[in-house]
Amino acid sequence: MWRSFRTKLVMTMVIFAVAIAFVIATINHKRISEQAIQNNAFQLESIEATVEYSLNTIDKTYYYFDDDVAERMKANTKELLELYKNNPSIHTWDMQKLKKKYEMDVYIINQDNVISNSSNEVDIGLDFNECCGKLAEILDSRREAGAFYHDGMDIAQATGEVTKFSYMATPDKKYIMELSYSLEDGEIFEDFNFLSVTDDLEKSYPSINKINILNLGGLALGDPAEDSKLSSEHRAAFEETLAKGETTEVRTLNDKGEATIYHYVPYNSGYDFGSTQNKVIEISYNERELESILQKHNEAFILQLAFILVITVIIALIISKWVSRPMYMAFHDSLTGLRNRAAFEEDLDAILHVSEGETGLLMIDLDHFKSVNDLFGHADGDELLKNMATSIQSTIHSEGKAYRLGGDEFAIVLRNTNRDHATFVAEQVIEAVNESVTEYYKTKGLELSASIGIALVDEEIRDVNEIYKQADRALYESKEGGKNQYRVYG
Helix, strand or coil, rough: HHHHHHHHHHHHHHHHHHHHHHHHHHHHHHHHHHHHHHHHHHHHHHHHHHCCCCCCCHHHHHHCCCHHHHHHHHHHHHHHHHHHCCCCHHHHHCCHHHHHHHEEEEEEECCCCCCECCCCCHHHHCCCCHCCHHHHHHHHHHHHHHHEEEEEEEEEECCCCEEEEEEEEEECCCEEEEEEEEEEHCHHHHHHHHHHHHHHHHHCCCCCCEEEECCCCCCCCCCCCHHHCCHHHHHHHHHHHHHHCCEEEHHHEECCCCEEEEEEEEECCCCCCCCCCCEEEEEECHEEEEEEEEHHCCCCCHHHCCCCCCCHHHHHHHHHHHHHHHHHHHHHHCCCCCCCCHHHHHHHHHHHCCCCEEEEEEEEEEEEEHHHHHHHHHHHHHHHHHHHHHHHHHHHHEEEEEEEEECCEEEEEEEEEEEHHHHHHHHHHHHHHHHHHHHHHHCCCCCCCEEEEEEEECCCCHHHHHHHHHHHHHHHHHHHHHCCCCCEEC
């Protein structure tokens, strides 16, 4: 019984300690995981800020130090309008000669917003209504206004070059004279090349797949239009970002189940007031590094729990060895292993206050026990008490609790019982004692037997001393009546 108690104590201590350690480790694990996620988000925010700063810097530089390009474009456009006035048959114009003269590509956009003539032959036939609906709307409004317009950084669709465009309609509104100038050839672009910044970021951060700067039509600056078309899902996120001025994300999975996140960030230039003022920064990134960090944290978490479990078990075993015996003996009889009088009073008091039915108390006394000690010695008497405890315990099984109150006095407490069941248990105890004890000592000339007093307590009696007195009185009547029998109080 003591070993069983020690095992229960060890298990209780282990479960308690592991539960506390698990909570602490889980909180710590959650904190570290959240910190890793926050660090990942902060990294993304830092990349956003770097790209935005790069764009803002080059826009600001063009605004303050590159007015001459816009003035040249305006002067060249006026010459084209004068040429149109003198020769409206634009198909007769030598576009290559004009390009060489202006050091800019020349585009003629007709009333259908289609490039009808150009020094860049690959763009002839480009329909802005099909490829660039927003730009087509802007062209219509500029055609009606008839003023000179120049934009900031945009893309040459065929090559992907970062280019500056200007627009001005002919007086008869039939055409728009468009000029393009490659900004990539200028010193400003070389010194403040935002594409180099994005390339460096992609190389510096393994989690970054690609960083694109998208124009009003969703085309990436630096990439040919054919290579930078958005899918329908990405197009929707891009349009939402552009319309609401809020960051949006799209998550996609590849065949291996790996996620790629497309992060769309609005950019509004404070120095570009043309149609290129609003752009969108597209950052596609993976979570492999984050997942790797979280996986390592999970592994460390499991190892930590395993270590805690091992240490806890060892400490529990050591502590239980120190304290389990004294704790056990505080409520158990050292000789028989049954619960003692202190446990009896505590248990009975608790049962009387929670039991809904009748409570049965059986007081058991071994008749002529003193003779065993006198004739055969205390060692034989102790062995007899052990046999008595075994007989009682084997009789009641789990139906009640058995106690040794002292000397040869034992007790059984039955919960939610009745008179018939209590007397049945008493008969079983007497029979068991006769088989294991009485018959043995008969051969030695002693008449040993068990006398039992039974008290049944209903809900009206809740006092331990009262029920004890009733059972003791019944025991006395049993002995007076001839022993080896039971009596029920009342």
